[in-house]
Amino acid sequence: ERVFSPMAKSAILERIAKGEQSILLLNRRGFSTSLICPDCGYVPKCPNCDVSLTYHRVGDELRCHWCDYKTPAPDVCPNCGSENFKYRGKGTQKIEIQLYDFVEPERVLRIDSDAIERKGSLNRILEKFASKRGSVLVGTQMVAKGHDYPNVTLVVVIDADVGMAMPDFRAGEKTFQLLSQVAGRAGRGERHGRVIIQTRHPDKPAVQFAVKNAYKEFFAHSIARRRELDYPPFSRLIRIVAKSQNSQLAENTLRKILRELLKEKLSGIFPLSPTEPPIAKLKGEYRWHLLIKAKDIRNILPFLRRVARAKFKNVKVRIDIDPYDMM
Numbered sequence: 336e337r338v339f340s341p342m343a344k345s346a347i348l349e350r351i352a353k354g355e356q357s358i359l360l361l362n363r364r365g366f367s368t369s370l371i372c373p374d375c376g377y378v379p380k381c382p383n384c385d386v387s388l389t390y391h392r393v394g395d396e397l398r399c400h401w402c403d404y405k406t407p408a409p410d411v412c413p414n415c416g417s418e419n420f421k422y423r424g425k426g427t428q429k430i431e432i433q434l435y436d437f438v439e440p441e442r443v444l445r446i447d448s449d450a451i452e453r454k455g456s457l458n459r460i461l462e463k464f465a466s467k468r469g470s471v472l473v474g475t476q477m478v479a480k481g482h483d484y485p486n487v488t489l490v491v492v493i494d495a496d497v498g499m500a501m502p503d504f505r506a507g508e509k510t511f512q513l514l515s516q517v518a519g520r521a522g523r524g525e526r527h528g529r530v531i532i533q534t535r536h537p538d539k540p541a542v543q544f545a546v547k548n549a550y551k552e553f554f555a556h557s558i559a560r561r562r563e564l565d566y567p568p569f570s571r572l573i574r575i576v577a578k579s580q581n582s583q584l585a586e587n588t589l590r591k592i593l594r595e596l597l598k599e600k601l602s603g604i605f606p607l608s609p610t611e612p613p614i615a616k617l618k619g620e621y622r623w624h625l626l627i628k629a630k631d632i633r634n635i636l637p638f639l640r641r642v643a644r645a646k647f648k649n650v651k652v653r654i655d656i657d658p659y660d661m662m
């Protein structure tokens with residue numbers, strides 16, 4: 336699998352020759368179980384939620400982390416028939432190996448998870464880059480935010496499809512936001528800047544509208560889709576998360592809450608099934624979540640207040656209304 340298109344490669348080399356700088360953006364916020372066909376870019380989605388399914392090696396199945404939909408993972412890509420469907424290489428490593436094929440390693444600055452965790456390390460790298468040491472900066476989202484590098488005249492988004500495959504109904508919107516942000520990174524100085532977006536879906540609205548800098552049009556597109564699927568703001572989304580050392584206990588707590596909710600027969604309140612969120616274990620605790628769509632949130636507020644006040648043994652329960660983070 337080729338990481339850099341010939342266009343991106345020659346653009347990077349051109350910048351180095353002119354003494355200008357490039358940013359290579361990885362858009363992979365550490366989510367590894369999204370499945371993307373390496374050949375055609377197809378991403379399997381839940382038929383109920385329009386959210387990407389994630390791949391689980393155990394059971395060889397695809398799962399929706401919103402409504403608990405499950406289906407056996409196909410062996411070949413349903414879209415193009417590729418047999419590479421389920422096999423993915425090591426992202427970051429592959430990028431480096433291919434980059435060092437045409438750029439000397441000492442020209443490359445890299446922001447990895449190490450650099451982020453070590454105190455002060457991230458800033459040191461960014462300062463180094465700002466003072467023009469290093470021709471190429473490789474990193475995630477955070478290089479897209481805020482910093483001003485007048486000598487940067489090229490931004491390459493290495494794989495825009497990764498973001499669009501996130502298990503979140505706002506995956507397209509988050510991708511649009513990222514692409515719009517990076518578009519502002521190149522050419523802050525007097526020189527003209529260029530952005531190269533590598534994608535297998537140049538026709539996707541998130542890409543098309545970002546390229547045209549068409550915020551209003553993208554908004555119109557997104558809001559229509561949300562209306563169709565009854566997502567916020569046309570309903571409110573409630574997420575109840577249960578955390579426990581014991582996964583079964585977290586699950587049972589949500590099932591009990593769901594049973595109580597159904598007994599109330601509230602109008603315009605549509606709960607999905609409890610399921611594990613994309614990140615099923617965090618800091619030693621197992622997590623389950625229950626999503627509820629509410630046409631009129633007032634109908635469910637008294638119930639939510641009771642849940643918030645209830646004591647659950649060895650389980651922590653948290654309620655989020657219209658959560659931004661669905662992981």
Ligand SMILES: [Zn+2]
Pocket residue numbers: 372373374375376377412413414415416417
């Ligand atoms: Zn395919």
Ligand SMILES: [Zn+2]
Pocket residue numbers: 381382383384385386399400401402403404
């Ligand atoms: Zn679903």
